[in-house]
Amino acid sequence: MRFLFRTTYDQDIRLFQFTHQKAWYAVLLVALFTAPLWLHVVAGDNADYYISVLESLSGTALAGLGLMVLVGYTGQVSLGHAAFLGIGAYAEAVLLGYGVPFPLSLVLAALISGFVGVLVAIPALRLVGLYLAIATFAFLIIIQEVLARWESVTGGNNGLRVPDMVLFGHELSEDWQKYYVVLICTVLCFLAVINLLRSPTGRAMVAIRDSEIAAQSLGVNVARVKTFAFFLSAAITGLSGALFAHKASFLSPEAFGIIASLNLLVIVVVGGLGSLHGAVFGAIILVAVPQLLSIAKDHLPPAIAGTPGLEAGVFGLILVLTILFEPLGMYGRWMKIKFWFAMFPLYKRATFKRQKSYMKTERVH
Amino acid sequence: MINFVQLCINGVAIGCIYALVALGFVLIYKATETVNFAQGDLMMLGAFFAYTTVGLWGWPFLVGVGAAVAGMMVLGALLDRIVLRPVVGQPAFALVMLTIGIGTVARAMTGAMPGWGTETYSIPTPYAGNKVNLGELVISVEHLVIISVTVGLCVFLFLFFRYTKLGVAMQASSQNQLAAYYMGIPVKTVFSLIWGLSAGVAGIAGILLAPITLVDVNLGFIGLKAFPAAVLGGFGSIPGAIVGGLIIGVIEALAGFYLPLGFKDIAAYVVLLVVLFVRPHGLFGQMARKKV
Numbered sequence: 001m002r003f004l005f006r007t008t009y010d011q012d013i014r015l016f017q018f019t020h021q022k023a024w025y026a027v028l029l030v031a032l033f034t035a036p037l038w039l040h041v042v043a044g045d046n047a048d049y050y051i052s053v054l055e056s057l058s059g060t061a062l063a064g065l066g067l068m069v070l071v072g073y074t075g076q077v078s079l080g081h082a083a084f085l086g087i088g089a090y091a092e093a094v095l096l097g098y099g100v101p102f103p104l105s106l107v108l109a110a111l112i113s114g115f116v117g118v119l120v121a122i123p124a125l126r127l128v129g130l131y132l133a134i135a136t137f138a139f140l141i142i143i144q145e146v147l148a149r150w151e152s153v154t155g156g157n158n159g160l161r162v163p164d165m166v167l168f169g170h171e172l173s174e175d176w177q178k179y180y181v182v183l184i185c186t187v188l189c190f191l192a193v194i195n196l197l198r199s200p201t202g203r204a205m206v207a208i209r210d211s212e213i214a215a216q217s218l219g220v221n222v223a224r225v226k227t228f229a230f231f232l233s234a235a236i237t238g239l240s241g242a243l244f245a246h247k248a249s250f251l252s253p254e255a256f257g258i259i260a261s262l263n264l265l266v267i268v269v270v271g272g273l274g275s276l277h278g279a280v281f282g283a284i285i286l287v288a289v290p291q292l293l294s295i296a297k298d299h300l301p302p303a304i305a306g307t308p309g310l311e312a313g314v315f316g317l318i319l320v321l322t323i324l325f326e327p328l329g330m331y332g333r334w335m336k337i338k339f340w341f342a343m344f345p346l347y348k349r350a351t352f353k354r355q356k357s358y359m360k361t362e363r364v365h
Numbered sequence: 366m367i368n369f370v371q372l373c374i375n376g377v378a379i380g381c382i383y384a385l386v387a388l389g390f391v392l393i394y395k396a397t398e399t400v401n402f403a404q405g406d407l408m409m410l411g412a413f414f415a416y417t418t419v420g421l422w423g424w425p426f427l428v429g430v431g432a433a434v435a436g437m438m439v440l441g442a443l444l445d446r447i448v449l450r451p452v453v454g455q456p457a458f459a460l461v462m463l464t465i466g467i468g469t470v471a472r473a474m475t476g477a478m479p480g481w482g483t484e485t486y487s488i489p490t491p492y493a494g495n496k497v498n499l500g501e502l503v504i505s506v507e508h509l510v511i512i513s514v515t516v517g518l519c520v521f522l523f524l525f526f527r528y529t530k531l532g533v534a535m536q537a538s539s540q541n542q543l544a545a546y547y548m549g550i551p552v553k554t555v556f557s558l559i560w561g562l563s564a565g566v567a568g569i570a571g572i573l574l575a576p577i578t579l580v581d582v583n584l585g586f587i588g589l590k591a592f593p594a595a596v597l598g599g600f601g602s603i604p605g606a607i608v609g610g611l612i613i614g615v616i617e618a619l620a621g622f623y624l625p626l627g628f629k630d631i632a633a634y635v636v637l638l639v640v641l642f643v644r645p646h647g648l649f650g651q652m653a654r655k656k657v
Contacts, residue, residue: 077458123638126645129457130400130600134592135641138634149627258589262465269462309483309582313473319466323459324451 036176055179064267064279066237072274074229075209080140086256088113088241096163113238121230147253159252272331281330378508380614381515385570386591387606389563396539403468405588411568441564593637
């Protein structure tokens with residue numbers, strides 16, 4: 001059992017509460033940054049495959065991070081985040097097509113996506129809960145239609161080829177090179193968000209999530225913080241979209257539809273709302289399940305294995321089971337396991353018991 | 366002019382479908398404050414049920430449809446009892462995600478079900494392909510059936526909520542759960558019944574739609590267009606849902622004819638966004654101001 005004995009206020013906002021955490025994160029970072037090296041030793045010929053899996057994992061975690069800022073920390077529901085993914089991806093491809101140099105194009109793509117996020121946020125400030133969810137959904141449908149119809153720029157349904165990344169005259173086309181680009185972006189964004197969440201703005205976001213009225217009473221500028229959260233979330237998701245464009249190397253509007261949006265929501269809900277670990281855990285699920293399914297398909301009866309919607313169905317099932325049995329998501333389970341060891345042998349199931357609550361109505365009677 | 370009237374009639378017929386799905390949303394939302402994102406998929410299941418009874422088993426049309434609707438009602442009630450009830454009182458977001466999950470599971474299961482699968486099917490109806498000529502207007506019987514069944518269903522629901530004990534109990538539980546509970550209304554059971562009713566309405570919508578669009582796994586996506594309808598109507602009012610559905614249907618039909626390609630699919634959502642930005646709680650919605 002570990003006791004927290006606070007001697008300074010700084011302890012509450014430290015990046016790492018305990019020294020051993022620093023060590024573990026350092027190990028993780030080193031492992032990730034040397035992955036192309038040790039994967040060649042461990043996996044041999046399959047190394048390229050594993051590197052590309054790691055690349056999509058890290059890109060997915062980045063997209064999850066974007067949505068987590070909005071849904072998990074600011075409490076604003078968005079069913080339309082795939083639109084920002086699409087805007088980022090198309091912006092990157094179009095900017096590179098106009099000859100904008102590569103790292104700058106990533107930044108610009110993220111900023112364009114973030115700017116659209118602000119445009120969405122301004123009207124969205126007046127909407128709450130359910131209406132916000134439906135408005136963002138409508139936004140997604142409209143953006144998808146725009147991507148499909150604005151043929152002079154996006155190529156419409158014929159798709160758009162994405163130029164290769166060129167950094168200081170070197171073409172980055174190998175998997176491991178792309179992996180490093182994605183990994184560096186992801187690590188930087190995570191660090192930025194972790195630090196933001198320790199700052200007054202981050203605290204204000206959490207306050208708005210927990211009670212908008214209370215936050216307002218305490219002097220939080222709700223409109224500004226919400227708009228900023230939309231901007232940040234859209235920008236991060238857009239960045240992830242721009243990186244996805246390079247991985248896919250060919251864009252078509254179908255990739256950014258309602259299914260992609262739902263996948264993003266699966267990341268944050270299954271991973272665990274309101275935790276950055278959750279974004280990573282959720283991304284692991286999202287990347288691992290299709291791989292496992294393709295292995296499992298060999299052992300399933302053909303009628304089930306051949307179903308086109310199988311993957312979406314499995315995600316739906318995971319989503320339903322998570323909400324029913326583990327509302328805190330994978331991160332909640334992780335906490336419980338850690339707590340079990342910390343409290344051994346005194347763990348009580350009731351510690352995490354869901355409190356009975358009456359329905360909180362939003363209606364006026 | 367005749368063109369315009371013709372388009373309006375087609376729009377009204379499709380609008381009736383949107384209205385029925387929106388009606389399902391509203392019934393559930395009024396009672397449990399849950400937005401059922403799986404409503405479109407319930408509609409798809411209803412169509413598949415009818416396809417099974419009428420198409421596969423060869424039952425007489427009305428009997429088969431009746432059985433399908435009854436099956437949908439049982440399914441809806443079970444869904445509430447097994448999946449929704451454990452999460453009552455959780456944040457609205459969890460419920461939204463839960464119903465979205467139910468929708469995708471329903472789609473995948475339908476696709477994997479032996480005999481159903483992902484192909485496109487048609488339900489043999491006694492009225493398919495017939496047309497009525499009214500002067501220069503040509504109205505297909507399918508559209509007439511949709512409109513008249515919708516009107517009939519609305520009258521039935523109005524009488525049901527007004528004059529039956531169960532209907533009054535449902536109204537009471539959706540207005541104030543606690544008070545209804547104190548008055549001896551079994552609120553939980555009533556909620557299950559409301560889910561059953563809503564699933565039944567969705568099933569009817571699916572069966573009505575089947576002759577026009579045919580039956581396939583993605584039929585449920587049409588249900589997403591019912592969101593604009595429900596929001597136009599304010600999400601809490603049954604007449605509002607009907608009016609909203611009709612407006613969306615007509616706007617869509619007109620946009621498909623008078624505006625460039627592509628506007629047909631997004632017209633409903635553009636209208637939705639405009640309405641939400643002007644009135645954040647829908648056209649007929651009540652302003653909610655939370656007391657602190």
